[in-house]
Amino acid sequence: MQKRDLSLHGGGSREMGTLEVDKSLKAAFKETLEPHGFKKVKGRYPHFVRMATPEIIQVINYRLEQALSPQLEEKRFEVYCAVGSIYRPEINLNRSVYASMDWINTTHLEMYVKAKRNGIPVYENEQPGVDYIIKKGDEASLREQIAFAMTGIEHYIIPAFDKVVDLKTCVDYLELYGFDELEISRKTECNGDVFILPAKYPDVESYSAKVQNDLQEAKRRVMQRVSEKKMTEKEGKERLLRCEGRYNDDIKQYENFFSDEITKNEIERLKAERAEKNLNAIRTMGIEV
Structure with a gap:
């Protein structure tokens, strides 16, 4: 350097x-x-x-x-x-x-x-x-x-x-460094950057495959902690049940957001509103867009 x-x-x-x-x-x-x-x-x-x-x-x-x-x-x-x-x-x-x-x-x-x-x-x-x-x-x-x-x-x-x-590589970055921004919530105002998920996962099938991979990785980590005696078998089973429930809920929410026509239209409207508001805020601070 x-x-x-x-x-x-x-x-x-x-x-x-x-x-x-x-x-x-x-x-x-x-x-x-x-x-x-x-x-x-x-x-x-x-x-x-x-x-x-x-x-x-x-x-x-x-x-x-x-x-x-x-x-x-x-x-x-x-x-x-x-x-x-x-x-x-x-x-x-x-x-x-x-x-x-x-x-x-x-x-x-x-x-x-x-x-x-x-x-x-x-x-x-x-x-x-x-x-x-x-x-x-x-x-x-x-x-x-x-x-x-x-x-x-x-x-x-x-x-x-x-x-x-x-936007696809933006999702890549957030998955690695800012996962919380991609957590899907039922309240749209709480969904950090989930509106860009379709750039990488264009349909429910691709997103489901991604979630299943995440679940398998979570299971692997839990089983490793159990084998290392850092977690009891009972605690491991309870953790896995919570993970599976959360991941299944994510898939349902993704389907609701990006497959249901009424919700899709509402999200497109929200995206346009956010883009206008955020771009104006960025320009106000002296940054060219």
Whole structure:
């Protein structure tokens, strides 16, 4: 990775205020992300956005806080990211990172673990963290932690984002990194990004096959936990019954959403409303669509 000049004004070991650290973070994120097509939104919040397509938004941001042990460390920051379609319930980039964590909540570490589990290349000697700790009064620590975070972005987030080129690959991404966004609920307002499921599963049969594969994998994991004595046989059977019930319910809900003509028409109407609302919100924050 190209070495960055993250030096701060002045020298020596001294207190670094929140504004000074935040300024350094914004500069580093801008330097790293702009070559990949990201732009910081208007206003104070550190959301960096790229429209992968006119239908797909990608966000990377950070959250800066006081360290948990202020007598030992001064500041800590966390890096989050998300991919979503303009058909999700809401895209609001005019709020804090903390307030946006209903959907912008995947961390470097989660991406590393899931990549490793799914056979995606990982950098064993550069396992990213969740919190990046800046030692009190230590500018070298600030530079080190920012560089470490930028490496995580370039090694895990950007490659995963680059694979999202249409709604089908958006579903691929969410299945791997943001499964909760694809959980089907009876209440349409609670269905994160399920409206894009037909891009990958065009009918009930294809979705049922996918759900059955998920169920078999869930059974395998439960049986493994039982064999390792991490779960009793009774607990395993109860877990499997719950899984089977939930998966069967998912299939019924999918059929209701995307096969029933009246419901399909209602969903198309909702999609159009969400797209208009979200695109206007994105443009308001200075992002071209």
